Amino acid sequence: MTEALVKLSGAGVSFRDTQVVSNVDLTVSRGDILTIIGPNGAGKTTLIKAIIGVQGLTAGKLWRKPGITIGYVPQSLHLQSALPLSVRRFMLMTGENWRDCEKALTDTGVAHLAKASIHRLSGGEMQRLLIARALARQPDLLVLDEPAQGVDINGQASLYELIRSLRDRLQCGVIMISHDLHLVMAATDQVICLNHHVCCSGYPEDISRDPGFVEVFGAQVADSLAIYHHRHTHEHDLDGRVIPTQTGENQDKASRHAPH
Amino acid sequence: MLLIDQILGDFFWRALIGGLGVALVAGPLGCFVVWRRMAYFGDTLAHSALLGVAFGFLLQLPLNLTIAATCIVIALALVVLSRNQSLATDTLLGILAHSSLAVGLVALSFMPDVRVDLNAYLFGDLLAMRQSDLIWIYGGAAIVLAMLFGLWRGLLMSTIHEELAKVEGIPVERLRLVLMLMFSLVIAVAMKIVGVLLITALLIIPAATARRLARSPEQMVAWAMVIGMIAVTGGLSASWHFNSPAGPSIVVAAFALFTLVYSLLRPQRS
Incomplete structure (x- = not known):
């Protein structure tokens, strides 16, 4: 039943000196819905381009089940209106x-x-x-880059509902990028919060409590998702570089938060 | 046979037959130039053709061959240079277009034994078309059209969306190279008709005119061929009657058709 379709281990992509994505591990199996969330410029699109094979990895490994259709x-779609x-x-x-x-x-x-x-x-x-x-x-694996972009709020809900029902019927794996946190949390099995590296990952209910999530989206968003807020182990500067928080008092927090 | 000999013996008919052959390949390739926004790219290749002419005289090789080879080298150089993006692509194209044109002109001026009619290369010399040119044109056209036909779906899909095409297993990079190869061939043969400065016009004006008339990519290609052929016929007739230069007359005819179609027809709902 849970046949793995795609696996990334230690995956990284860098352009020249800029590390866009680093050290990503993920597995998607048949029937899974994995949602990638994260701020603009966090490398989400780069990551899925690597998964579909359009963008080469500069570090780590990509495994895809041989012969799968993506x-x-x-x-x-940047359409050329010159093309009828x-x-x-x-x-x-x-x-x-x-x-x-x-x-x-x-x-x-x-x-x-x-x-x-x-x-x-x-x-x-x-x-x-x-x-x-x-x-x-x-497809065995459906990969969607912000499928709800440019869709009104009612349309968004039904779009995610559609994706879920397609998954149920086709038993395909789904990887998508999304910004619509409320809808994502309702419609997904697994969430990866990406900010160049995996800040946190897990099930939706866990993730919204994760310090990495709070750090990326802010306490307000996390709270609005009915979650308690807790402090994070590091911050990001404007370039997305990791800055350790001065006081390390929350080291004891049990979380899946990736250490740096 | 006698009739064919008579027709091919007449410089006007040779010019017309050659021009129609070029319009036939310029149609579909022009559509790709319009769809892929490669107008400036086509211009650059065309300008570099003059460098090919200089090489042809220098190495004593057939001009068609050296022109096509120079275009291919410049096209490959563009691919490599544009990957290393420290300059914007249009800057790069501008540099290569005018440098290769200038180098070509300077090189030709250094060859005192070669009596070159620059005008013929810059604006075309359709009325000096020889029978061997016709073989080049129709041979090249046959190759390019056969390749376009065979690779049509892949070329079209990678034009619509490169990444979608890649995911669907279409060899996007290889097709881009093939397309550039075809451009180089067409520029080599089209130069005879309209010259390096006007080749791009012959590519894009019929295709842009066809856009108003077409509801599918294939219709657009067919219309571009037809419009190109009308422009060649009209331009040549005008040049015959008014003693105007043939190449520019063809471009003027194409532009007249473009203006006519765009002012008479409203945009298609497609």
């Missing part, structure tokens, strides 16, 4: 037959747009189209 939903393209044609470019494509469009609720131009879609419709496109390829 469905990728990019953050945004219908939804139908865009779906067919997966190389799958139209029946599978149409079914995927139906699953994500945008089948009625098949004949429309992709330049006429709203943000939410585009996200659903991109998910449908990933689905048509019958």
Whole structure:
């Protein structure tokens, strides 16, 4: 049942001298939903690009189950409006037959747009189209980069609901990046809080109590997620470098917080 | 046979047949230039063609060959240099475009035994088209069109979204190189028609005009071919009647078509 699809161990990516992501360990198995959260510029997108193989690792190891199909939903489609393209044609470019494509469009609720131009879609419709496109390829692993971007708040909830139901039906693994903390906490199995390194990881209910989470998102957010606040072992400066907190009085806190 | 000989024996018909052949490949490649925003890139390659001309005279090799080879080298240099991004790509392109043009001009001036009609290289010399040029044009066009046909889905997908294409197993980097190779070939043959300074126009104006008429990528390619061919025919006829330079006349005809289509047709809902 819990067949591992992808594993990262000690993974790091650096561009020239800048370490974007370092020392990440994670495993995603069939049926898992792993959500990566973290501030802007924390390396979230770089991390999933490494997982899907678009970005090479500069440290550590990436293992993917041989022969798995990955469905990728990019953050945004920078569409050249100079390229005329219908939804139908865009779906067919997966190389799958139209029946599978149409079914995927139906699953994500945008089948009625098949004949429309992709330049006429709203943000939410585009996200659903991109998910449908990933689905048509019958992925073992679905990777989504901020799937709810540009989607209104009601749409966001139903989008996450959709992702969860797809996971249930297809028994695929899901890795996604998200900023919508409330929704993430409700819709995910495993959370990684990333700020260049893994600040903390675990189940949603644990993570919101983790000092690493509080450090990244602030006490206010953590509190609003009905969590108690506690102090952290380190801070980040503006470049994201780790600065140890002056008083080390919270060393005794039991947490999965990665030591530095 | 007699009729063909007669047609090929006439410089106007040779020019027309050659021009139509170039329009045929410039259509689809021009679409990629427009889709991938490579107009400045095409310009740079075209300018470097003059350096290829200089090499051709220097090494006593066929000009088509040295032009294509120089374009390929410049294209590869661009790929390597743009990876090492300390300068913006457009700055880099500007430097290479004008430096290669200038080096080409200077090199040609150092060859006293070579009597070069610079105008012919800068603005085209369509009416001096020989039968061997026609073989180059149609040979090159056949190769490029066959490659485009065979690699169509991969090329189109990597144009729409590189990362999606990569995840779907399309060899994006290799296809980019293939596309540059095709550009180099087309520039080598198109130079004869419109010259280094106007090649980009022949690539992008028909494609941009086709955008208004098309609802799918393939329709856009087909329209770009048709519009390019109309522009070549119209431009050459005008040059015949008004004794205007052939290359610029073709570009003027293409621009007239562009203006006509954009002022008559509203944007497509696609």
